[in-house]
Every structure is written in structure tokens, then in C-alpha cells.
Amino acid sequence: MKRFLPFLCLAGLCSNKGETPMKQQRFDIDLDKHYNATVVIACEECGRETRQHLKSIIPDTPLTCRCGADLSMGRSEVQRAEQKANAIRQSYRVH
Numbered sequence: 001m002k003r004f005l006p007f008l009c010l011a012g013l014c015s016n017k018g019e020t021p022m023k024q025q026r027f028d029i030d031l032d033k034h035y036n037a038t039v040v041i042a043c044e045e046c047g048r049e050t051r052q053h054l055k056s057i058i059p060d061t062p063l064t065c066r067c068g069a070d071l072s073m074g075r076s077e078v079q080r081a082e083q084k085a086n087a088i089r090q091s092y093r094v095h
């Protein structure tokens with residue numbers, strides 16, 4: 001959990017308004033060279049990382065790890081992932 005905090009703050013997402021801290025999602029964002037965002041979701045059960053294109057994630061749609069654990073993302077989490085991806089895109093373009 002702790003290692004994701006700097007990323008969230010980097011993306012300006014650490015204000016955490018209106019979110020319940022208990023439901024912190026454990027995902028990270030990867031961008032390919034075309035700035036397409038991939039969400040990397042770490043399973044809390046087995047630690048395996050599941051990669052899913054951000055565009056193909058539909059909020060509140062079941063998404064499961066290979067071990068069967070629930071990895072589905074709610075609407076606010078998908079929004080957060082999009083904001084994070086945008087922040088990373090902007091930081092790439094500055095350089």
C-alpha cells in the first residue's frame with residue numbers, strides 16, 4: 001500500500017476527497033509509447049499483477065484475478081485511474 005502513495009501525490013490525487021480510505025484501490029498505471037494507458041492491478045490475495053487496458057475497463061464490471069480474487073474497479077476508481085494516466089501523460093510531454 002505504502003509504495004503507491006508517492007504516485008498518487010505526484011498525480012495530485014492524494015487529497016482523497018469523498019473517498020473512503022478503506023476502499024483504496026491497489027493499481028498502477030503504465031503508458032505505452034502511444035500514451036495508451038494500461039492499468040496494473042495488484043491482487044491482494046496472491047500478489048499477481050493483472051494488466052488491463054484502461055479503455056477496456058468498465059466500472060463495476062466483474063474482473064477477477066487468476067486466483068479468483070475480485071479485482072473489479074468501481075466508477076470512482078476508474079476515474080482515479082484516468083486522472084492518474086492524464087497526469088503521467090502530461091509529465092511525459094513536458095520533457
Ligand SMILES: [Zn+2]
Nearest residue numbers: 043046065067
Ligand atoms: Zn490473485
